[in-house]
Amino acid sequence: MTPVFAHGSLRLYLLSLLAEQPRHGYELIQALSERFGGTYSPSAGTIYPRLSKLEDEGLVTKTSDGRKTVYSITDAGRAELADRAEELRSIEDELSDSVRRLADEVRSGVSQAMRSLRAELASSAREARTPPREEPVVTPHGADERTASRVALYEIEKLLGDFRREVRSDVRQAVASGRVFSTETVDVVRRELARAREAIRSL
Template sequence: MTAVFSHGRLRLYLLKLLDDGPRHGYELIRLLENRFLGLYAPSAGTIYPRLQRLEVEGLVTHTAAGGRKVYEITEAGRAELRQRSAELATLESDINASVQDLSGLAGRIQDEVRGSVRDLKRELRAVARSSRRASRPAPTPATPAPGPVPPRNSEQAELVAEIDQRLVDFVFEVGNLVRAARFTDNQLRTVVRLLDGTLDGLRRLLR
């Protein structure tokens, strides 16, 4: 759970969301995810136990609809919101600040990931160019250097071409993953470490 919801504040925010209208648990999860611009999404194991406790306390009630529990705030729940209106205003302010911090951190980490991908792409292309040059016959001193000559080893040429294609696919796939809405800063930092480790491993292997 994000730190902004420590000390029972998520409970209060769930009441606030239900004050806007009846919701089932999945809708509450999506509303929270949207509130944090996709940078944080609570799990079902975080939301449903709190809804159950709110119901036991008489602050919410539920009805069954389409196989789902639809939760609705009670008058007692609205009374608690009124009593804690100042606390709720502070919570909204803290959420705004948290979203800004998360957005900035996500942007920095995404830049790191993109930089690692660019380094990996540059390294593999350099290896491919070196492989092509090494496979060309050297010109004799008495004969002018010929134009580009296809590699003598056709299997090696095919492998180089496959590396090029896989590199394009890899960069495209990593880009899609990085742009995905659901991630944590730890996950993205792990991606950076993995990419850097892959690049270092290729350098040791191919030099």
């Protein structure tokens, strides 16, 4: 996927978001996702190191709000935004272009997936109309079963993709809210995924 932010631009843009209001990490991720219409959502591993860097530079401060860490811009941070106002405007213009590029890539990916599915269905239909030589003629019922199987495969792959995105979002939200994962958590996840895979393989 096309890079969204040029080197150093995300750091300055995070500072501008904090100038609007104090936010915790997950709120920053949500704000960025909203700016991009859902086509881009940075990971916690992208956001938090930059927040730590901004804090080290004295441009933001953080306070604890229950289990959440809230970041606020400092006077030094506002001064930097004022000094780099022209650069920030350029970043805003670049973001508009990035949103269009990402939207085009998403549309292209969906279109390609649909073309692939239509091609698979057309291939199944051809096979049903013209059975291979020296093989039993495939009945219409059998052709329908193959077509249904290909559609089911597509649906299964979509479900797996949705599941991955949803779990990833849940994990990011948990990290943003201050939850700490341990090696035991990783072992549990690995064990449960292996169990789910075995269950699917046995279908």
